[in-house]
Amino acid sequence: MLFIDQPVQVGYSYDTLHNGTKDLASANEMDEEEKTIELDDFIDGHIPEQNNTFLYKPHDEKIGLWTESYGGKYGPAFMSFFSHQNEGIRNGTISGPGTHYLHLDTLGIVNGCIDQAHCTAGYASMLVNNTYGIKAVNETFHHKQMYEMERPDGIFDQIEKCQDLSHMDDPDEYGDIDEVNEFCKNISAVIEELFIAPYMADGNYGWFDITHPAQDPFPHMYEVGFLNQHWVQKALGVPVNHSWVAESVSAAFSLTGDINRGDTIEDIAYLLDNGVKVALVYGDRDYACNWINGETTSISIPYTYLPSFTAAGYEPLTVSSPETPPFISYGLARQHGNFSFTRVFQAGHMVPSYQPEASYQIFKRALFNLDIASGSIDLTKTGGWSGMTEDVEIYSTKGSQDTWWRRNEIMPAPEHECYVLVPSVCTDEQREALKNGTAIVKDWIVIGIEGDENTEGGIDHDTKMKEDPEGRQRLLRLTEDKLDLR
Incomplete structure (x- = not known):
């Protein structure tokens, strides 16, 4: 499994190396003069400097790409580009040293903004x-x-x-x-x-x-x-x-x-018609790229089997066999052959954080050619999705044509926490305390404010300073020197 930090500059990804400082209070980045950094200063003993090509080769070379959020645009665009390159390799317009056919298998999109x-x-x-x-x-x-x-x-x-x-x-x-x-x-x-x-x-x-x-x-x-x-x-x-x-x-x-430009819907249609499996997965508590948008997109993909997909019903998403009590539905899934849309209950934008087991099962089932709802049907034995055998029916879910009948209760919200490296989750008062140096921080979390009545009774400042001097030093660095990202 390869995790890709995208786009460039997020995570550990970069194009050129810069020294920089980031003001956490305002989230502004201040680049310093570009400086060439010798990579062997950092990677010596960890990654071979002269030969950094890893030679692991999967037995079937199948590639599955899973994306989230803006990945609703990245995912279809990248996979479509790869597929068009494959066409060039097949017809001979792309050839020469380094040419390698990519066996595209699955595109997964989690709460993606596609259109x-x-x-x-x-x-x-x-x-x-x-x-x-x-x-x-x-x-x-x-x-x-x-x-x-x-x-x-x-x-x-x-x-x-x-x-x-x-x-x-x-x-x-x-x-x-x-x-x-x-x-x-x-x-x-x-x-x-x-x-x-x-x-x-x-x-x-x-x-x-x-x-x-x-x-x-x-x-x-x-x-x-x-x-x-x-x-x-x-x-x-x-x-x-x-x-x-x-x-x-x-x-x-x-x-x-x-974000307002198009082609992603057409990219998905092209992939589906070329045998790539596409799994759309949406938590139903997200607003940013919500499930209503995702469902609308799913029934708008102009591919060959769209009428069959829209005619399919929704079946309960389970993580264990229907015969194994208790029966718990984690969502509702619609599927026809290689295309599925799943609404996951009680999940926000980052679905795996809310429903890890259900997310894992969706991920595994999509990759290993099983039906999304139950994981009990081998899709390679149902005629698949390419009509390879005319007398074998392609798999389709059965059930209600929509999921609006399933309403959910609002669960208790998590306790507020100000994590200083992600200041957007902090209150204005906490951000001001971080700037003026009165915030009390432990493990990057604001646990109080000096002079605050609720704080004074619960924290022994002298003890805390003795037990966690680095925590205080870290706080001063954040408030006075900002955060040096070098």
Whole structure:
């Protein structure tokens, strides 16, 4: 299994090495003068310097690509590109040293934003009509949203025009045509004003979980601190810090209006018609790339078997045999042959963090040609999905045509926690305390504020200073010197 930090500049990925400092309080990055760093200073003894090619070879060479969130665009685009390259290898237009055919097997997308028109419609629905009974905006404002979305020259029309302009003037999507960039970029500002800012305004609802507050500490991001420990970086042989986000890359994508451009739906159709398995997996508590948007996309893929897919019903997602009590449904899955859509109950944007066992079963079943709902049917024995045997019926789920009948209760939200390496989860008071040096921090978590009544009774400051002097030193570094990422 290969984990890829994408896009470049996030995680441990990089193109060129820079020294830099990041102000956690404002999330601003300040690059210092570019400096050439000798890689052997970092990786000596960990990765061979002269021969860093790993020779492990899977027995079948099958490749499965799993993505999340914006991966709803990356995943289809990458797999489609690989498949077109394969066509070139087959017909001889691509040849020569280093040419290697990639055996594409599975594309998995977890809460992906695949098509911006569907995402926008999903926002409009999720705000007032979701399976948790939450109404995030009033009906009057919702009517305004619907009008702005559907009116002539409204959001839907503008997204379509953006995609038309992109196809005509920037077909390779280099993002170097100012007129296309400006038009497509401006759509995002309208969507932000109508569907994102009002939802996030009072802090009651999380971007990645509609049942959690905006400053949502879950899933916990303790890995950010762990992966930036010097000994961890040395053990892994990496020459850079681990970055959760890359503001510069995000800004570049925003400037071209990338999210509003098209072709991802067509890419998925092309993959399905070429025998690649595609599994769409959506937690039903996410707002950012919600399941309503995902389901709409699933029934809009213009591939050969779309009528058969839309005719398929939803079956319960189980993690054990139906004969093994107790019977627990973790979600509902629709599938026809190599294409599936699954709504996972009680899961936000990062589905595996909420429902790890169900996520693992979906992952395993998709890779090993089993039906998603139960894992008990070998799809290679049902005629598969290519019509290889005309007298054998391709597998389809049976059941209800929608999942709206399944409503869920709101579970208790997690206790608030300010993790200083991800300041977006901190309150304004906590961020101010971090800046002025009055925050009490242990293991990157704010556990109190000096002078606060609730803090004074619960923490022995002198004892804490004796037991954890490095914690205090770390706090001073954050508040006075900012965070040196070198």
